[in-house]
Amino acid sequence: MLEPLQEPFMQRALAEVVLVGAAGGALGCWVVFYGLSYAAESLAHSIFPGLVLAAIAGVPLLLGAAPAIVVAALAIALCSRVAGIGREAAVAVVVTTMFGLGVLLALSPQSPPGVESLLFGDVFGATDADLATAAGLAVLVVVALRLLHGQILIAGFDRGTARSLGVSPAFADAALLLLLAAGIVVAVQGLGNLLVVAVFVGPAAVARRLSDRMLPMMLLAAGLAILAGVAGLYLSYYAGTAGGASVALAIVAVYLLSLPAGRVRSSRRPAVARAEVTIA
Amino acid sequence: MPPEPLIEAAGVAAGYGGPPVISGVGFSLLPGQRLALLGPNGGGKTTLLRAVLGELRPTAGTLGVQSTCGTVPQTERTRLDYPVSALDVAAMGALSRLPWWRRPGRREREAAGRALDRVGLRALAGETFGRLSGGQRQRVLIARALVQDAGVLLLDEPFSGLDRPSAEGLEALIAELAGEGRAVAIATHDLEQARRCDLVLCINRRQVACGHPAEVLGDLAVLEATYGGAIVEIPGGGGRAILPPHHHHH
Numbered sequence: 001m002l003e004p005l006q007e008p009f010m011q012r013a014l015a016e017v018v019l020v021g022a023a024g025g026a027l028g029c030w031v032v033f034y035g036l037s038y039a040a041e042s043l044a045h046s047i048f049p050g051l052v053l054a055a056i057a058g059v060p061l062l063l064g065a066a067p068a069i070v071v072a073a074l075a076i077a078l079c080s081r082v083a084g085i086g087r088e089a090a091v092a093v094v095v096t097t098m099f100g101l102g103v104l105l106a107l108s109p110q111s112p113p114g115v116e117s118l119l120f121g122d123v124f125g126a127t128d129a130d131l132a133t134a135a136g137l138a139v140l141v142v143v144a145l146r147l148l149h150g151q152i153l154i155a156g157f158d159r160g161t162a163r164s165l166g167v168s169p170a171f172a173d174a175a176l177l178l179l180l181a182a183g184i185v186v187a188v189q190g191l192g193n194l195l196v197v198a199v200f201v202g203p204a205a206v207a208r209r210l211s212d213r214m215l216p217m218m219l220l221a222a223g224l225a226i227l228a229g230v231a232g233l234y235l236s237y238y239a240g241t242a243g244g245a246s247v248a249l250a251i252v253a254v255y256l257l258s259l260p261a262g263r264v265r266s267s268r269r270p271a272v273a274r275a276e277v278t279i280a
Numbered sequence: 281m282p283p284e285p286l287i288e289a290a291g292v293a294a295g296y297g298g299p300p301v302i303s304g305v306g307f308s309l310l311p312g313q314r315l316a317l318l319g320p321n322g323g324g325k326t327t328l329l330r331a332v333l334g335e336l337r338p339t340a341g342t343l344g345v346q347s348t349c350g351t352v353p354q355t356e357r358t359r360l361d362y363p364v365s366a367l368d369v370a371a372m373g374a375l376s377r378l379p380w381w382r383r384p385g386r387r388e389r390e391a392a393g394r395a396l397d398r399v400g401l402r403a404l405a406g407e408t409f410g411r412l413s414g415g416q417r418q419r420v421l422i423a424r425a426l427v428q429d430a431g432v433l434l435l436d437e438p439f440s441g442l443d444r445p446s447a448e449g450l451e452a453l454i455a456e457l458a459g460e461g462r463a464v465a466i467a468t469h470d471l472e473q474a475r476r477c478d479l480v481l482c483i484n485r486r487q488v489a490c491g492h493p494a495e496v497l498g499d500l501a502v503l504e505a506t507y508g509g510a511i512v513e514i515p516g517g518g519g520r521a522i523l524p525p526h527h528h529h530h
Contacts, residue, residue: 033362147381154372158358164333164351165428166376212408214363 004237009124013190016126016134017229017247020187020199023138025225026145026218027183028204030176033156038088039177041197042095044184046072048102048193051118056110061118062133062185069181072098121192121244123233130189137186141179145218148175153214195248199225202251206258228254284346285310286432286463287332291341294331300339301327305487307479309463311431314454316474316493317467319483320507325467328483329434332465345432347463350425352435355417360410366420367405370395373427388427395423399453415446419453426457433457433464439473451476471497482506 004010031040050068054061072094079090106115117125126134145152155162155172162169180200187196207221232247239246285308293303302324309315319325330336333349350373367389374388384392396405399419404412409420418438425433435454439447451473458464466477474480480496482488482505489502496502 033359150372150375150378150383151380153364153368154375156359157362157364157369157372158353160357161351161353163335164349164376165372165424208363212363213365213368217363 004234010233010237012126012128012131013123013233013243014230015131016123016190017233018226019131019134019138020190021203021225021227021229022222023141023183024187024199025203025207025220025222027141027179028200028202028225029207029214029218029221030145030152030156031180031200032204032208034173034176036176036180037197037201038091040180040184040200042076042091043069043072043177043181044188044193044196046095046098047184047188048099048118049105050102051188051193052102052105052111052115055112055115055118056105058112060129060133061189065185065188066181068098069185073177073181117192118188119193120242121188121190121195121247123190123236123243123247126189134186134189137182141183141186144175144179148172149214152176191244191247195244198248198251199229202248202255203228206255209258210261224254225251283311285344286346287465288344288346289332289341290343292328292331292338292343293340294327294336294338296327296336301485302331302483303340303486305341305481305483307481307487307490309432309465309479311461311463312458313463313479314458314477315463315465315479315481316477317465317481317483318469318471318474318506319467323484323506325483326436329436329465329467332432332434347431348428349432349434350422350428350430352418352421352425352433352438354436354438354440355414355421356441357436358409358417358421362409364409365406366396366401366409366412366416366423367392369409369420370405370423370427373424376428391427392423395426396420398426399423400449413446414441415443415450418442418450422453422457431462433462435464435466437467437469439468439470447473484508 005014031037047065047068050064050066051061052064054064075094076091079085079093080087082090085093105111151167152172152175154165154167155169159169183200184196187199191199203221203225206224207217211217211220228250229247232250233243235241235250236243236246287309289308290306292305293300295301305328307315317325317328327336329351331338331343332345333351334345370392371384371388373395374384374391378384378388393402393405396402399422401416401419401423404416409417412420422433438450438454442450454464454466468474475493475497477493479490480493481490482496482502484506488505489496489499
């Protein structure tokens with residue numbers, strides 16, 4: 001069990017999945033409750049051109065990912081204001097445009113070899129600089145979640161009353177999207193553009209079935225994400241499978257394993273009696 | 281010296297940028313008084329409550345509110361699948377008094393516990409909000425407003441979906457809270473409960489009538505102007521009733 005830990009690349013990969021799991025699992029709980037799974041997936045895909053440009057220029061991926069995610073978020077905000085286009089359609093338009101642009105760049109002659117690792121992740125290829133950046137962003141995400149907990153909790157619970165409780169739902173939305181963007185940038189190195197959404201949705205979906213308080217749920221989701229990450233790395237090490245895909249599959253496996261447990265809980269849940277009152 | 285009104289409105293119009301949704305609204309609500317707000321769906325009850333809350337600025341008239349307003353929404357507007365306890369929800373009321381980066385701590389949770397005690401739910405403080413009954417959830421949301429230290433309570437159809445014992449218990453609680461010097465405005469479709477309030481305000485895009493329940497509710501012309509044709513006479517001297525607005529959740 002300990003043998004793979006002798007390898008420096010494995011040590012860095014472990015550090016990477018711990019960072020990704022902690023930030024992604026905790027943030028994922030809000031992604032699930034705010035219905036942001038599609039947004040998470042879309043934001044992840046739309047940073048592809050930024051990643052390719054960074055690879056072509058030979059600079060850290062973050063320098064490409066950060067501006068691309070800002071462009072995507074602004075474009076989505078603008079498109080959804082066009083009359084007749086709903087928010088969902090606006091997201092689809094922007095994401096396919098950005099992703100297509102990324103593919104065009106990736107297939108250009110200037111593109112360096114190994115661009116596919118941007119799509120599928122290269123969890124074993126993390127450099128010390130990548131790790132330091134990921135650590136910084138992961139700490140930022142966790143600290144921000146702690147500070148903004150009350151605001152995000154209230155805005156998600158009942159938007160209509162949030163304002164009278166001193167909370168701006170628009171602020172909570174924007175803060176969550178920004179944190180999601182930061183979280184995606186952390187996770188994209190290891191899991192890649194196409195698989196990154198797994199870490200935000202899978203562990204949180206499991207934790208939601210097993211816990212009925214927010215903080216335990218976030219801790220559980222982070223723990224499960226880290227566990228699945230480590231399991232995926234071992235799978236990859238011994239079975240020779242691709243790193244990012246192994247981690248994503250381990251997350252799915254955790255979800256499937258949790259299904260019977262969730263059923264037990266929900267069958268315990270008492271039905272709330274409902275009676276319509278007739279007006280006297 | 282007579283007590284100062286907690287809410288004082290004169291000639292208030294309000295809306296969302298276009299033509300006003302409500303106009304000509306004037307009433308004053310003293311500490312200890314309960315106001316029943318009657319009107320059809322889309323008649324402007326929610327708009328008036330939002331104006332009182334300060335979320336909408338009146339486009340005409342004057343509206344003075346002398347206390348913190350606590351809103352008690354319909355529990356269907358809240359997330360019933362949310363991982364929060366009754367105590368967590370009540371403690372949300374403390375957030376507006378805290379700096380933005382602070383979460384409710386021990387003091388706030390104690391205040392939330394006292395508020396749950398006040399609404400008769402101390403024993404259920406640790407229960408998940410979504411698993412409570414409709415009447416219990418409404419009480420938790422009232423406790424949240426008490427934690428806000430609200431002198432004005434705004435309740436949006438608090439009795440809808442409740443069985444009779446729950447509705448009666450809730451009505452008694454609202455009367456007690458008003459008796460402690462709070463002003464309470466209740467948007468409702470229930471004429472019988474409106475009859476037991478201190479004031480009735482009928483609104484259908486404009487103010488139709490405002491006054492004591494006996495005079496307002498005794499006037500068929502007022503009810504017709506408020507609800508259009510949706511009033512039925514209950515056979516056998518059972519009084520009048522409003523045909524319930526269509527329910528979406530069946």
